[in-house]
Amino acid sequence: MERYLPFNSIRKQYKLRVSYELQMYVLKSLRDILLLALAFFIENTSLQVISSVKHNHIPLRDLFYELLRKITSRKQFCVAYRLSIERLVLFWVFFCFLNGSKGITTIQKSIRCLIIARTLRVCLFSMTILPSPKIHCNFTQPINPFKVTVGGACNDLLYSGHVTIYTVTAISLTILSQNYSSRICRYGLPILVWLYITQYIICTIFERHHYSIDMFLGLIVTLLLWQCKPLHIDLPEVPQNLFLHLRQLVFPKFHSAHKEV
Numbered sequence: 001m002e003r004y005l006p007f008n009s010i011r012k013q014y015k016l017r018v019s020y021e022l023q024m025y026v027l028k029s030l031r032d033i034l035l036l037a038l039a040f041f042i043e044n045t046s047l048q049v050i051s052s053v054k055h056n057h058i059p060l061r062d063l064f065y066e067l068l069r070k071i072t073s074r075k076q077f078c079v080a081y082r083l084s085i086e087r088l089v090l091f092w093v094f095f096c097f098l099n100g101s102k103g104i105t106t107i108q109k110s111i112r113c114l115i116i117a118r119t120l121r122v123c124l125f126s127m128t129i130l131p132s133p134k135i136h137c138n139f140t141q142p143i144n145p146f147k148v149t150v151g152g153a154c155n156d157l158l159y160s161g162h163v164t165i166y167t168v169t170a171i172s173l174t175i176l177s178q179n180y181s182s183r184i185c186r187y188g189l190p191i192l193v194w195l196y197i198t199q200y201i202i203c204t205i206f207e208r209h210h211y212s213i214d215m216f217l218g219l220i221v222t223l224l225l226w227q228c229k230p231l232h233i234d235l236p237e238v239p240q241n242l243f244l245h246l247r248q249l250v251f252p253k254f255h256s257a258h259k260e261v
Contacts, residue, residue, distance in 0.1 A: 021239045028236035032111045039118045043161065044149060046122045050129060051139035051153035059133045064212035065205050078203040085162060092169045099176045101238045106175060108236050110168045113225050117164040120221065121156075130157045133208035159218035160210050163201060167222040170197050 083091070092110075096103035137154040141147075174190040201215040225231060 019239075025236050025239055028234070029108065032108065032115065032236065036111050036115050036118075039115050039122075041145065043118050043122050043156075044147075045143070045145040046126055047149060047153045047156035048139065048141070048143045048145075050126055051155045052143060053129065053155070055129055055155065056131050057135055057138070059131055059135055059208075060211065062133065062205070062211050062213075065133075065208075068202065068206060078199070078206060085165060088165065088169060092172060096172060096176065099179060101240075102179065103172075103176055104238050105235075106172045108238075109226070109232055110172055112232055112235060113168055113222065114164060116225050116231055117218075117222050118161060121159055121161055121164070121218075124158045125156045128158055129155050130211065130214075131155070132157070133211055157210055157214050159221060160204070160214045161218070162204075163197075163215050163218035164222045166197050166200055167219050168226070170194055171223070171226055 093107065096107045099106075132154040134154075139153045139155075170190075170193045173193050177185050177189040180186055197219075201219065204210050204215055205212050
């Protein structure tokens with residue numbers, strides 16, 4: 001029996017520190033994070049494979065791009081500072097955490113939305129290989145699933161992966177900004193964010209990283225996925241007193257004494 005005493009002690013401490021509600025929340029959150037990581041891994045591998053396939057390098061005609069060139073120029077329009085995708089994600093997560101439980105719930109829904117959007121993206125650009133808008137784009141590197149191609153390759157076009165992240169970020173900020181009493185935050189922040197997203201889409205088309213259909217389709221698909229409630233079944237539910245649970249995890253004796261009083 002003495003051999004099992006350490007295990008019994010660990011089990012007792014675990015039950016004391018971790019509630020069932022917190023345990024289920026952590027497990028479901030880890031499940032969705034792992035699924036998102038798997039989706040990114042498959043996407044990263046697939047875009048390298050698809051871009052290495054021989055294809056016609058003549059770009060398709062993009063009427064919206066031609067219209068943009070007639071009414072304005074890239075130098076006049078693409079003048080604002082653009083956040084890298086890494087900084088954008090950090091800002092998005094930080095802003096969500098500032099909004100407490102509602103912000104964390106928004107992150108959970110965003111992760112589920114990205115899992116589906118990125119998986120669907122792999123299916124689409126694998127079925128229909130579009131020639132790159134950049135005529136000299138040619139992927140010649142060896143296929144390496146563990147080498148992250150942040151900017152994509154040549155033929156992972158339909159639809160844009162970056163615009164899914166930008167759209168999810170804009171939706172999150174729009175929802176969470178409604179918690180503030182200030183009109184500047186409630187209305188000004190969403191307007192600025194969506195104007196920034198619009199400028200990003202137009203500049204990406206201008207720079208020939210994507211066709212216009214790639215950008216608009218990515219935007220529409222992400223918006224529809226966010227609104228599709230059946231796709232968000234079994235989301236991790238944030239514990240009602242999450243910070244109390246975390247305090248119990250770190251200071252179980254304090255919680256027990258407080259409960260007895």
